[in-house]
Amino acid sequence: MNVCFYFQVHQPYRMGRYTVFDIGNHSNYFDDQKNEEIMKKVANKCYLPTNKLLLNLIKKHKDKFKISFSISGVAIEQFEKYAPEVLESFKELSKTGCVEFLSETYYHSLSFMFSKEEFKEQVLLHKEKIKELFDQEPKVFRNTELIYNNELANFVEKMGFEGILAEGADRILSWRSPNYVYKSKTTDNLRLLLKNYRLSDDLAFRFGEKTWNEHPLFIEKFASWISENQGHSVNLFMDYETFGEHQWEHTGIFQFLEILPEEFFKRGINFVTPSELLKQEPKAELDVHNFVSWADEERDLSAWLGNKMQETAIKELYLLESAIKKSNNPKLLEDWRKLTISDHFYYMCTKWFNDGDVHKYFNPYSTPYDAFILFMNALNDIIIRLKLSQKETPRNPSFNLTDTPSSIMG
Amino acid sequence: MKVLMFGWEFPPIYSGGLGTACYGLTKGLEHHNVAVTFVMPKGPENITSKHVKLLVAENYFKNTKIRIKKIDSILMPYLTIESYEKNLYLEKQSPSKNLYGRNIFEEIYRFSERAKIVAQTEEFDIIHAHDWMTFRAGINAKKISNKPLVVHVHATSFDRSGGTNINQYVYDIERKGMHEADKVIAVSNYTKTIIVRHYGVSPDKVEVVHNAVDFSEEQTYRIEKTDKIVLFLGRITLQKGPDYFIEAAKKVLERDPNVKFVVVGSGDMEPKMIEKTAELGISKNILFAGFLTGEDVSRAYQMADIYVMPSVSEPFGITPLEAMKSGTPVIISKQSGVSEVVDHCLKVDFWDTDDIASKILALLYYETLHKTLKEHGQIEVKKFNWDIPAGKCLKIYNDLLKK
Numbered sequence: 029m030n031v032c033f034y035f036q037v038h039q040p041y042r043m044g045r046y047t048v049f050d051i052g053n054h055s056n057y058f059d060d061q062k063n064e065e066i067m068k069k070v071a072n073k074c075y076l077p078t079n080k081l082l083l084n085l086i087k088k089h090k091d092k093f094k095i096s097f098s099i100s101g102v103a104i105e106q107f108e109k110y111a112p113e114v115l116e117s118f119k120e121l122s123k124t125g126c127v128e129f130l131s132e133t134y135y136h137s138l139s140f141m142f143s144k145e146e147f148k149e150q151v152l153l154h155k156e157k158i159k160e161l162f163d164q165e166p167k168v169f170r171n172t173e174l175i176y177n178n179e180l181a182n183f184v185e186k187m188g189f190e191g192i193l194a195e196g197a198d199r200i201l202s203w204r205s206p207n208y209v210y211k212s213k214t215t216d217n218l219r220l221l222l223k224n225y226r227l228s229d230d231l232a233f234r235f236g237e238k239t240w241n242e243h244p245l246f247i248e249k250f251a252s253w254i255s256e257n258q259g260h261s262v263n264l265f266m267d268y269e270t271f272g273e274h275q276w277e278h279t280g281i282f283q284f285l286e287i288l289p290e291e292f293f294k295r296g297i298n299f300v301t302p303s304e305l306l307k308q309e310p311k312a313e314l315d316v317h318n319f320v321s322w323a324d325e326e327r328d329l330s331a332w333l334g335n336k337m338q339e340t341a342i343k344e345l346y347l348l349e350s351a352i353k354k355s356n357n358p359k360l361l362e363d364w365r366k367l368t369i370s371d372h373f374y375y376m377c378t379k380w381f382n383d384g385d386v387h388k389y390f391n392p393y394s395t396p397y398d399a400f401i402l403f404m405n406a407l408n409d410i411i412i413r414l415k416l417s418q419k420e421t422p423r424n425p426s427f428n429l430t431d432t433p434s435s436i437m438g
Numbered sequence: 439m440k441v442l443m444f445g446w447e448f449p450p451i452y453s454g455g456l457g458t459a460c461y462g463l464t465k466g467l468e469h470h471n472v473a474v475t476f477v478m479p480k481g482p483e484n485i486t487s488k489h490v491k492l493l494v495a496e497n498y499f500k501n502t503k504i505r506i507k508k509i510d511s512i513l514m515p516y517l518t519i520e521s522y523e524k525n526l527y528l529e530k531q532s533p534s535k536n537l538y539g540r541n542i543f544e545e546i547y548r549f550s551e552r553a554k555i556v557a558q559t560e561e562f563d564i565i566h567a568h569d570w571m572t573f574r575a576g577i578n579a580k581k582i583s584n585k586p587l588v589v590h591v592h593a594t595s596f597d598r599s600g601g602t603n604i605n606q607y608v609y610d611i612e613r614k615g616m617h618e619a620d621k622v623i624a625v626s627n628y629t630k631t632i633i634v635r636h637y638g639v640s641p642d643k644v645e646v647v648h649n650a651v652d653f654s655e656e657q658t659y660r661i662e663k664t665d666k667i668v669l670f671l672g673r674i675t676l677q678k679g680p681d682y683f684i685e686a687a688k689k690v691l692e693r694d695p696n697v698k699f700v701v702v703g704s705g706d707m708e709p710k711m712i713e714k715t716a717e718l719g720i721s722k723n724i725l726f727a728g729f730l731t732g733e734d735v736s737r738a739y740q741m742a743d744i745y746v747m748p749s750v751s752e753p754f755g756i757t758p759l760e761a762m763k764s765g766t767p768v769i770i771s772k773q774s775g776v777s778e779v780v781d782h783c784l785k786v787d788f789w790d791t792d793d794i795a796s797k798i799l800a801l802l803y804y805e806t807l808h809k810t811l812k813e814h815g816q817i818e819v820k821k822f823n824w825d826i827p828a829g830k831c832l833k834i835y836n837d838l839l840k841k
Contacts, residue, residue: 047796048693340806378782378814394785400807401784401800429693429803 030261030300031254031292032221034170034193035268037075037099038136039067039106040371042392043402048429050405055363055413057406062392064110071111074272079117081282085289086124093289094126094299097268098170101134101154102369104161115161122162128301129158131166131189137368138172138332140180141319142346146368151187167191168302172370174223174265174322175329178315181212181220189218191306193265195322196222200314207259208311219306220314223265223322227253232266236279247284247291255295260308265322332373337400340431342373344407347434348414355417364410367403375399407433439472439835442562442579444553444572448492450732451481454673455756456592459625460568462652464490466828472835475560477575479549493560495552542571543607550574557582564835568592570608573615580618586838588831589619590647594632597751598677613637620838623647623831625754626775632753647830648779650822651759657733661741665698666802669742669766671735671757672749674705679748679771679788684711686748688718689795697723697802702738704729739764743808744801748788749774758783762819767811769797779822782814 044059085093099118107115121127133139133150134157140147151169158164168191169184176194184192196206204210206222230250234240242249254262267274275281289299323331333339345367352364375391376399393399411433428436443464447457464474468489476487481494553575557565565587567576573589580587594612595604616622616637622644624630630644668687672678680701687699701711701724708726715724730738739745745761745768752774759776761768762783770777771788784797801808 045793047792048799049689049792049796335810336806337810378810395781395783397782397784397807397811400810401797401804404800404804404807405796429799431804431806 029255029257029259029295029297030305031297032261032263032300032302032305033095034130034263034265034302035095035097035270036170036266037097037103037268039063039070039100039103040136040369041102041106041366042066043372043399043406046402046405046409048405051409051429052412055406055409057363057402057409058366059392063106067106067110070269070273071107071114073277074269075111075114076117077277077282078268078271078285079114079121081286082127083117083121083124085286086121086126089289089293091126092293092299094128094301094304096128096130096168096301097121098130098132099158100132100136101150101157102136102366104157119162122164126301128168128303129162129164129166130193130302131155131158131169133172135365135368136172136370137365138175138342138370138373139346139368140171140175140183141329142342143349144183146346146349147183148187150365150368167306168193168221173332175319176316176321177319178212178214178317181215181218181316185212185215185218191219191221191302193221193223193263193302194316195320195327196225196263197320197327199327200316200320204312204314205257205259207257207262209260209305209308210312210314211310213313213315219308219310221263221302221305224257224262225322227257227262228264228266231264231281232270232274235270235281235284236275244280245284247287250284251288251291251295251297254292254297259311261300261305330379331377332370334377334379335396337378337396338373338376341376341400341403341407344432344434348407348410348437351414351437352410355414357413357417360410360413360417363406367406367410372399372403376403404431404433411436439470439564439832440562441467441472441474441835442557442560442565442585443474443476443490444549444565444567444575444579445476445478446569446571448476448478448481448485448487448490451478451485455754456569458652458756459592459649459754462650462824463828463831465652466650466824466826467831469825470828470832472828472832475556475562477553477556479545479552493556495549495556546571546574546611550578553578554582563839564588566590566831567615567619570595570612570615573611573618577615577618586620586835586841587618588621588623588834588838589615590623590625591616591629591633591753592625593753594629594636596632596636597629597753598675619643621645621834623834625649626778628773628775628778629753645830645834647827647834648775648822649754649756649759650824650827651756651763651819653763653820653823656736656763659733659737659740661737663741665696666694667742668697668699668744668746668798669702669738669761670700670746670748671702671738671761672747674701674703674708674711676707677750677752678703678705679750680705680707680711681714682748682750682788682791682794683746684714684718684720684724685791686746686794686798687724688720689791690798691720691723693795693799694802695723697798699724700727700738700742701725702727702730702735735760736764739766742766744769744798746794746798747771747774747776748786748794750788752776759819759822762815765812765816767801767808767815769794769801780818782811782818784811 041058134154169189170193174195206224210220212218376396378396445460449461474490476490477493480496557579565579568590569592595609616639634641670683674680715721739761745766747770749771754775758768758770769784772785786793
């Protein structure tokens, strides 16, 4: 049996206090201080210790222990600014030859659903960054939050990718196993690698959960579960922050990881990277019309596009795209792109509120409504900047405050 | 289960949140088959209620001789020391027609003496007293009957005064009531913290029971209006933060001079607020509507585009729930009990008038935001049914009786 590890590394640019009164006065939408604090905290709790541990494991097990990462462009930028030592440690990992980097949108965005052009540009930006830092050219693509459907598969194949990751959701697999390599039905040859969500979530969500009936999860038990599987590979896909941030150190997650490779080897379980899996003959074709994602029980888009605020915000954002690009103003384009980060829409989600389950809820702002206000305030400021760059006199922002700023652009 | 309950006011005779809460709670208790005898000090002779046995101490015991020592004072349950002198002055100008007249100390004493007789005459299993004015009555009833006493704290001296100039007399009564009681009910965690920290009560003895809102049939009014309306509704006192409302209004009006602000309520800070409005040059946009009751209140909520509760210290705060019920989005102070339990609202620090003004403008201009908060608020508020807090009270009664 094989295991394929993929870890997602991402940190958004969280917005700061940006009130209606700031519109037109300044354009510092993001909370640099908070972003720095969080980056440093997560670097110390997760990125640095886990990278070190993985590097040691790779050295110890020579070419046998392999892993893959996808790091968003905005996470890389924040490593450069706030925690360059993390980036260095990723470079060290890359040099071992046992670490594969995947492709994604630079801004960890939902652009595929709203602008193919922007999607393509963000993927290329990310590709360049990965090449520059790690001297790798990704062959496998993973979309934000593992959002996937046929249309994306077609598009990505045309961009030259050979494989793509997706959630092994029951509704796309039905009776089939996620442990085989599949082909996307509408593509010529694009390989589909599916997350084994049960085994992945045992680590990512349940590992430290005392009420779970399998707690505490020892490596022997987990390894035996893996070895019971059949197929090309058990794909363990998860947020990298699982190690030390979502599952705190005291849960024993690091000790678990430290002995994981040798316990796997004992049972004849080997490690493969996504691009190694591309060589496998697809078990079947999968036909996926509706988008699937790896988020929540629903495994759909409702975490980002589940209410009117989210729909309005994202629609308005992309309606400004062509004007932004025509303005030829790099700083404006960069700020606009930072607003495409999917987390901004996630913070506007109200679906957990209705269940009264606020604990599940992770949000740097006090309510989803605050997230919407901040986002709209920023968009209203962007309109003013656009008008200025078009040498037009912007009208008084207070009277034009609107949640459909695109209408002002005409 | 029979409860002897001491309160200060009961609709239709009431001046604020305490009356509303007592009404809702007793209605909820009725649904749990709890028989409540509600005793309040004063009221009309013929006052009755459908769901409680309503006793007006003054009328009920007309022929009973109680000797009262007269102390001349105009202290009202919700006044602060600061406003005391001003009221004294106003009193001299024109004697008030307040519900409880000039002498609250006298009234409290009289009520507590009459409570002894009530306790001898009425049949009950438990005593439940609301706020400091009734604590002595509760303590006396306990002494006479040997039945467990629950005191229910809807507000403390620290809320009313903003934390300074605590009235020692009132504080002492509050403290004594909490210590003599077998259980203390706080309307929020926020209030529980004050009770534990400032009154030296063990946290184990304090149970939090959040308030709710009454869902009786309510008329929908057709309101024709052209202006955007932002509403303040509450006593115009330091505790309720009316000055922050006016400051935020000023900031909003600098951006949009067409918004109208309506202040519903009365209180010792009213003259000062009217003056301040004039000084800021925004009198044209701020309407002081005075104290309203009944359907006028419903009309005010329905008319408003936004309800703001900028309280400095709010033990609970039922008004935002009433506004949400009417489909009016709310901006509430984080320094409130209600903010512990409501999610579909905007939360602010009362002193942060930039933030309050910014959120008012956002709600007025971002239609999607207004619509989403309106819809979600109306759904959320449904869970604040009085049967739930009443059920928690019943559990507290049962636990005490088991001991």
